[in-house]
Amino acid sequence: MTYIFDGSLQGLLSAVFEWFDRKPGKVMLKSTEIFQPEAFTENFTVTTDAEKADRVWAGLEKKLRKDWLRKYYCSYLSEIPEAYNHLFQFTLYIFQNQLGAENNYGNEHVIALAKYAKSVEREKHRMEAFIRFQKTGDGLFYASIDPDFNVLPLISNHFKNRYADQQWVIYDLKRKYGLHYNLTTVEEITISFTNGINKQNPSSILMDEDEALYATLWKDYFKSANIVARKNTKLHVQHVPKRYWKYLTEKAPV
Known part of the structure; x- marks a missing residue:
């Protein structure tokens, strides 16, 4: 049966x-x-x-x-x-x-x-480590993800405790729901994206005017901290698989 x-x-x-x-x-x-x-x-x-x-x-x-x-x-x-x-x-x-x-x-x-x-x-641990927020024009910090598994219920407390002083949204594009923290509680939300909108990387028009500067500074920091002579691509990919690079500001093209 x-x-x-x-x-x-x-x-x-x-x-x-x-x-x-x-x-x-x-x-x-x-x-x-x-x-x-x-x-x-x-x-x-x-x-x-x-x-x-x-x-x-x-x-x-x-x-x-x-x-x-x-x-x-x-x-x-x-x-x-x-x-x-x-x-x-x-x-x-x-x-x-x-x-x-x-x-x-x-x-x-x-x-x-x-x-x-x-x-x-x-x-779950990789999402907690690799998620990067972008600040929108209205002061909200936004991050989109499409994890292999439905880990949003497991990462809620981590981000609530770590970013307790700012409003944020983490949205699962694959499962079409997200989490919104309003400085008090975390709630499940859904977003209706307008056709043509880049869900992974919101338009620069929607972002805070300093967001591009912060992204550039972050990339410059990683570039200056990198020691070329000690580069080990195989080990790096083992700890940071390529499928997660899309979440990392430092991996985004200049």
């Missing part, structure tokens, strides 16, 4: 509740985004239910340590289609076994979640 859910975390947890309620036997979980009907497979569409989802999550909180709850959440944020079924099967496994079952790395679902979480955490 295939369980079909809406792709949300609440939907996934609701699917777990339905499995224990119905006891249908072996089930594969797929999101509506990738589901393709099969001739000889029975399907069941899961209705997302916040109350049921909360009960399942409360049960996980009793069965798992905080570090594994984070691994669970990070695995969900990976948005990898196969991860959803691994999360579903992992949850069934945890509830059907004694405390500490998550330490059994001989279980394919335990290994899968550990792997997904590691990749997402790595992307």
Whole structure:
């Protein structure tokens, strides 16, 4: 049997509740985004239910340590289609076994979640390190990103604490939503970009008049601090992969 859910975390947890309620036997979980009907497979569409989802999550909180709850959440944020079924099967496994079952790395679902979480955490740290803001004419600091995974929920506190005295927006162009900090709270936002607008690098008309000067000074600093004789491109790319260079002011063409 295939369980079909809406792709949300609440939907996934609701699917777990339905499995224990119905006891249908072996089930594969797929999101509506990738589901393709099969001739000889029975399907069941899961209705997302916040109350049921909360009960399942409360049960996980009793069965798992905080570090594994984070691994669970990070695995969900990976948005990898196969991860959803691994999360579903992992949850069934945890509830059907004694405390500490998550330490059994001989279980394919335990290994899968550990792997997904590691990749997402790595992307989180890189976003925290490589994001560069541009100051707009109205005093707002703006940065656009398109990370491999949905890491905005994980980087919110870092930027709120680090840039507590300025308003900023970090916008995920791939997932079409962002975070806005208004000096008090961080809220999710969506932006309707006008056709023709460069979403990655806003027009200079929209930027603060000193932004270009700051960018030039930053590039000059990196150029002067660079020691040509000690240049190691292979090591540099290992620590700063080329796909992240588009975020770095010092890497932008002069």
